[in-house]
Amino acid sequence: MRRIQNITKTPEGAIGFGIIAALMLVALFAPIVSPGDPLRIAGSPLLAPFVDPAFPLGTDRLGRDVLAGIIHGTRTSLAVGIAAAIAAIAIGLCVGLAAGFAGGAVDEALMRIVDAFQIVPSFLLALAFVSVIGASVPVVVLAIALGAWADPARLTRAQVLSIRERDYVASARVIGMHPVEIAWKEILPNALPPVLALSAIIVAAAILTEAALSFLGLGDPNIVTWGSMIAEGRNVLRSSPSLSIFPGLALVITVIGVYLLSEGLTKALAGRRSEA
Amino acid sequence: MTIANLSRRILLQAGAALLASTALPTLAHAQDAPAGGRLIVAADSEPKNLNPAIVASNGVFFIASKVVEPLAEASFDGKDGLSPRLATSWEGSADGKSVTFKLREGVKWHDGKPFTSADVAYSALNIWKPLQNLGRLVFANLEAVDTPDAATAVFRFSKPTPFQLIRNALPVVSSVVPKHLYEGTDIATNPANVKLVGTGPFKFTEYKPGEYYRLTKNADYWNKGEPKLDEVIFRVLPDRAGAGAALEAEEIQLAAFSAVPLTDLARISKIPGIKVISKGYEGLTYQLVVEINHRRKELADLKVRQAIAHAIDKKFVVDTIFLGYAAASTGPVPKNAPEFYDASVPAHDFDVVKANALLDEAGYRKGADGNRFSLKLRPAPYFNETKQFGAYLRQALAAIGIDAQLVNADSAAHQKAVYTDHDFDLAVAPPVFRGDPAISTTILVKSGTPAGVPFSNQGGYANKELDDVISKAAETVDTEARTDLYKQFQKLVATDLPLINVAEWGFITVARDSVLNVSNNPRWAVSNWADTALQS
Numbered sequence: 063m064r065r066i067q068n069i070t071k072t073p074e075g076a077i078g079f080g081i082i083a084a085l086m087l088v089a090l091f092a093p094i095v096s097p098g099d100p101l102r103i104a105g106s107p108l109l110a111p112f113v114d115p116a117f118p119l120g121t122d123r124l125g126r127d128v129l130a131g132i133i134h135g136t137r138t139s140l141a142v143g144i145a146a147a148i149a150a151i152a153i154g155l156c157v158g159l160a161a162g163f164a165g166g167a168v169d170e171a172l173m174r175i176v177d178a179f180q181i182v183p184s185f186l187l188a189l190a191f192v193s194v195i196g197a198s199v200p201v202v203v204l205a206i207a208l209g210a211w212a213d214p215a216r217l218t219r220a221q222v223l224s225i226r227e228r229d230y231v232a233s234a235r236v237i238g239m240h241p242v243e244i245a246w247k248e249i250l251p252n253a254l255p256p257v258l259a260l261s262a263i264i265v266a267a268a269i270l271t272e273a274a275l276s277f278l279g280l281g282d283p284n285i286v287t288w289g290s291m292i293a294e295g296r297n298v299l300r301s302s303p304s305l306s307i308f309p310g311l312a313l314v315i316t317v318i319g320v321y322l323l324s325e326g327l328t329k330a331l332a333g334r335r336s337e338a
Numbered sequence: 339m340t341i342a343n344l345s346r347r348i349l350l351q352a353g354a355a356l357l358a359s360t361a362l363p364t365l366a367h368a369q370d371a372p373a374g375g376r377l378i379v380a381a382d383s384e385p386k387n388l389n390p391a392i393v394a395s396n397g398v399f400f401i402a403s404k405v406v407e408p409l410a411e412a413s414f415d416g417k418d419g420l421s422p423r424l425a426t427s428w429e430g431s432a433d434g435k436s437v438t439f440k441l442r443e444g445v446k447w448h449d450g451k452p453f454t455s456a457d458v459a460y461s462a463l464n465i466w467k468p469l470q471n472l473g474r475l476v477f478a479n480l481e482a483v484d485t486p487d488a489a490t491a492v493f494r495f496s497k498p499t500p501f502q503l504i505r506n507a508l509p510v511v512s513s514v515v516p517k518h519l520y521e522g523t524d525i526a527t528n529p530a531n532v533k534l535v536g537t538g539p540f541k542f543t544e545y546k547p548g549e550y551y552r553l554t555k556n557a558d559y560w561n562k563g564e565p566k567l568d569e570v571i572f573r574v575l576p577d578r579a580g581a582g583a584a585l586e587a588e589e590i591q592l593a594a595f596s597a598v599p600l601t602d603l604a605r606i607s608k609i610p611g612i613k614v615i616s617k618g619y620e621g622l623t624y625q626l627v628v629e630i631n632h633r634r635k636e637l638a639d640l641k642v643r644q645a646i647a648h649a650i651d652k653k654f655v656v657d658t659i660f661l662g663y664a665a666a667s668t669g670p671v672p673k674n675a676p677e678f679y680d681a682s683v684p685a686h687d688f689d690v691v692k693a694n695a696l697l698d699e700a701g702y703r704k705g706a707d708g709n710r711f712s713l714k715l716r717p718a719p720y721f722n723e724t725k726q727f728g729a730y731l732r733q734a735l736a737a738i739g740i741d742a743q744l745v746n747a748d749s750a751a752h753q754k755a756v757y758t759d760h761d762f763d764l765a766v767a768p769p770v771f772r773g774d775p776a777i778s779t780t781i782l783v784k785s786g787t788p789a790g791v792p793f794s795n796q797g798g799y800a801n802k803e804l805d806d807v808i809s810k811a812a813e814t815v816d817t818e819a820r821t822d823l824y825k826q827f828q829k830l831v832a833t834d835l836p837l838i839n840v841a842e843w844g845f846i847t848v849a850r851d852s853v854l855n856v857s858n859n860p861r862w863a864v865s866n867w868a869d870t871a872l873q874s
Contacts, residue, residue: 103733107658123601124658124730197746279719283729283744297722298601299579 068330075326081319089137100130100286111304119308122294128305132312135288139269139316142203146268147261149207151214155250155257158218163226163245173219176212184209188271192280199282202275206268214257214264221253255331262324266317273313288313371854373566375872380581380593381572384547389531390513391465394472396622396770399864400595401572402513404553405448406536409439409458409512412621412773412860418505419677419773421859423866424453424514424537430501434815437493437504445560447516448541455491459483460517462493465525472777473511476503502817506774509621509861539565539868548574559868566855566871582606585848591872592849592856594863599722600661603846611851616663618857619844621773622864623672626655626664626727627782628838629756629765633798636711637763641700643835646764647686648693649738650731655841659726664843669832670779671824672771672842680825683832693738704739713763715742719752724766727840731766758790760798769793771842775824780808783836799836 069075088095103125104117111120111128119128161172179187188205195201225231226249234244275281276289283290288309295305383397390402410428413421425439445453466473467480479499484492493504514537519530534542537560540553551572555565573590575581581597584590586609598606607614628646632638652666665673669683702710713735717728728744735742742764747755755761772778781787785800807830811823831837847863849856852873859865 099733099736101729101733102736103730124726124733193748193751279725279746283746284732296579297599300582300602301605 069323069326072326072329074322075329078319078322078324078326081315082323085136085140085316085319088133089140092133092137096127096130096133098130100134101126101284104130108298108302110302111308120302120304122291122305123298128291128308131286131291132288132309134286135291135309135312136316138199138285138287139272139313142199142206142272143265143269143320145203146206146210146272147264149203150210150264150268151257151261153207153211154214155218155254157211158215158220158257159222159245159250159253161215162219162222163241163249169219172215176215179209179212180216182209184267185271185274188275189278189280192275197275197280197282199285202272202281205275206271209271210264210267214260217257217260218253221256222249225249225252259324259328259331262320262327266320266324269313269316269320371566371869371871372874373871374568375566375874376569376571377567377592377853377867377870377872378571378573378590380575380584380590380597381551382574382576382578382581382595382597384574387526387531388534389515389528391461391515392469392525392531394470394510394513396595396864399861401551401553402534402536403538403864404540404570404866405534405538405542406513406515407538407866408509409441409514410508411865412509414620414859419860420505420508424458425508428505428508430504430815432815434498434500434813435495437495437499437501439491439493441489441491442560443489445537446558447518447537448535448556449516449519451516451518452488453514453516453537454488455485456488457514457517458491459485460521461512461514462491464520465515466511469525470511472507472772475781476507476511476777498813498815500776500812500815500817500820502820503774503776503812507772507777509865510772510777538866540567540570540866550574561868564868565866566869567867570867582848585612585850588850591853592847594845594847596845598846598848600663600846603661603663603848606848613849613851613856615847615849615857616844618847618859618862620674621860623674623771623842623844624768625667625670625672625771625839626724626841626843627767627769628731628840629762629767629782629797630799630835630837631760631763631765631797632836633760634713634763636700636702637713639700640834641696642702643838644686645693645696645700645738646735646740647835647838648689648696649734649740650686650838650840651688651734652840653688655727655730659723659730660841660843663846664841667839667842669828670782670837670839671775671828674842674844675771675773678775678821678824678828680828683829685832686835686838690737697738697740702739708739709741710739712741712743714745714761715764715766716745716747716752716756716762717766718768719746719749721768723843724768728766731764753792757792757794757796760789760796767793775827776812780811780827783831784808795836797836801830801834801836804830804834804836 070079104127105121105125107121107123107125109117109121117127121127157172161169187209191205191208192201231244231248234248273289276287277293281287281290291309292306299306385398387393388398388402390398390406407423409423409425410420411423412419424442426442427440430437441455447453462483467477479495479497480493481496482494516535519535520528539556539559541556543554544552553570555568559565575584578599581593582602585593603614606612630637630643636642656664656666668681671678673679697710704710715728715732718724732742732744756765769782770778781794783795784805787794807823807827811820814820814823847857854871854873855869
């Protein structure tokens with residue numbers, strides 16, 4: 063709770079927190095707000111927005127409710143974004159911790175692997191991964207995480223390298239603590255905050271990558287995503303631009319929300335450090 | 339030459355044309371159509387192999403048919419639906435074992451060498467029969483080609499081959515290439531596959547990958563007075579949204595094969611100076627088909643297949659997905675083939691109640707979640723419409739308690755999954771009807787095709803009665819008896835539903851009003867454009 067208060071102290075943190083909290087609620091209650099399969103053909107095709115109260119945002123080329131699509135799309139975007147970020151940070155932390163703590167040949171080997179992943183543009187990596195394995199939500203999450211874990215790994219390693227030379231780590235070693243215990247209990251908690259600040263950026267990038275994959279037809283076609291809605295709307299861009307604009311706006315608001323929250327988080331963490 | 343200055347030149351030319359046009363009356367006929375000018379056309383693909391004798395596909399014909407000619411071309415009013423090209427007459431023997439072609443005399447290849455019956459014999463025996471995707475089937479029993487003189491070619495078959503089939507296939511399978519450039523070389527890698535040499539009204543002049551193909555007038559063309567145009571440029575515009583804008587900006591004058599998306603047609607047809615034409619594709623009808631994997635025990639049950647057929651609202655598909663630019667199908671032969679078409683086949687009208695009842699009868703009751711069983715549905719990625727129909731079919735099946743999971747893949751992965759690995763339950767495919775059921779239609783349902791052959795029956799369907807009708811028709815020389823067999827074929831397919839025919843469609847051409855003689859034959863987009871002209 064105190065952490066949330068810290069974040070919402072700054073205006074950007076407060077706005078970001080508000081946006082994300084609202085989106086979370088929408089995602090959570092999507093089946094209640096808009097029951098049924100959002101992909102079902104609900105009305106006549108290409109209804110304009112703000113005309114029929116049953117379809118406030120209109121319908122698409124097949125007669126699917128645009129509002130239902132956006133509401134359910136929130137679930138996909140947030141779920142994929144957050145899951146991919148958690149996966150990327152988990153992998154990154156483990157690799158960074160191992161590399162920084164073990165040092166020597168292990169460090170060298172792991173960092174070269176990190177280099178290899180950083181050289182390849184993460185979007186291309188995700189694209190190749192999904193087109194080889196096939197599109198489904200877990201594969202998309204893994205594909206995005208695969209391109210995003212290298213940054214947290216480097217950051218963790220840098221943190222670990224500095225922390226492991228501290229006096230309290232040396233004393234832990236002297237009293238005979240097991241190296242794994244030292245890494246886990248003494249180093250990790252102190253290396254974590256800057257990596258967590260990075261997490262929001264990863265979430266935002268993951269949401270955009272997911273949308274881009276869906277736009278290219280590489281998302282899961284059985285669930286509605288903002289990216290696939292934009293892609294379908296693109297075919298009628300000249301006559302019904304709203305089909306692309308609404309999901310596009312949803313995407314923009316979400317990514318801005320995540321960035322603002324990340325700003326707030328960073329400032330809160332910095333404030334805590336200066337207090338200490 | 340870059341596209342930028344190409345465009346500038348066109349604009350200058352267009353300006354000059356505008357000045358000149360005021361003096362000339364409006365023209366309609368090929369004979370008095372004005373000569374000269376450069377036609378710029380949108381192209382959306384760049385085939386690796388441009389030789390139509392090897393790759394008989396519309397993507398190749400679109401460009402290559404202006405350079406390399408067939409023996410005969412499809413025609414709205416000609417005898418047998420054909421108009422002569424390199425052959426002037428054709429006649430089949432009564433036993434179906436030989437066909438005699440009289441060839442046009444005085445025709446020259448673009449490199450100046452004379453065209454003779456030896457070129458036809460070489461193309462038929464060394465390319466059409468062994469290498470061509472469609473020729474393999476049509477000329478499977480071709481044994482020899484006799485050339486008694488330079489202007490006669492006699493095709494000899496080991497088994498009776500229906501003359502009706504040969505005739506219907508001529509425009510597609512009979513592109514003649516020069517023997518003197520291919521003999522003794524590796525045909526598949528011959529440079530003439532890319533830099534074409536033919537007898538057609540246009541010479542292949544230049545290809546800039548990613549930019550354009552340039553064809554220029556063949557001054558020595560056998561039909562004096564043609565071609566009308568000086569140049570045809572195929573400008574590569576892979577983005578479909580780009581073709582409409584390019585037409586409006588007069589950067590191109592013609593976009594064929596629905597390069598302008600269907601959803602844009604209503605808007606673009608209102609722009610003065612642009613015409614939308616749906617004629618000119620009667621000879622290449624695409625069919626929207628649901629392919630069924632009969633290895634799934636549920637789908638092996640006729641009642642389930644009937645239920646799926648009843649669940650599809652063809653009117654919705656035609657009106658909403660194709661925006662009216664299509665027709666509902668009744669069976670495996672489209673209405674555009676009146677020679678074979680039979681309307682009196684069993685119909686499966688849209689009826690959700692009946693579909694549910696059929697599934698109940700078949701013993702697949704709805705579970706607690708409202709589903710009877712799950713299926714894997716793979717829509718072909720080639721067209722927007724096939725993808726959209728996939729999304730629609732999933733919803734249509736949900737209404738009768740079948741949970742269909744869509745699987746998207748790119749073209750290569752889709753073909754491998756469906757036609758090699760059989761990793762599908764239902765698939766949406768757009769096969770082409772090419773004038774005769776034996777060319778590319780019967781293969782969709784007959785059994786015994788090895789795995790890996792695209793656009794064939796890979797659903798494990800085998801029906802002895804249907805197979806017998808198909809093989810009997812393949813050997814029946816008498817036109818009437820053969821046509822009857824194909825009517826039987828349509829009835830059997832519509833009754834037993836080895837696949838479900840949903841809709842059939844042709845493409846749309848959008849052109850500036852200044853382009854004359856557009857869409858004047860049933861395969862216009864892939865014909866030679868010798869009489870196409872620009873109003874100037």
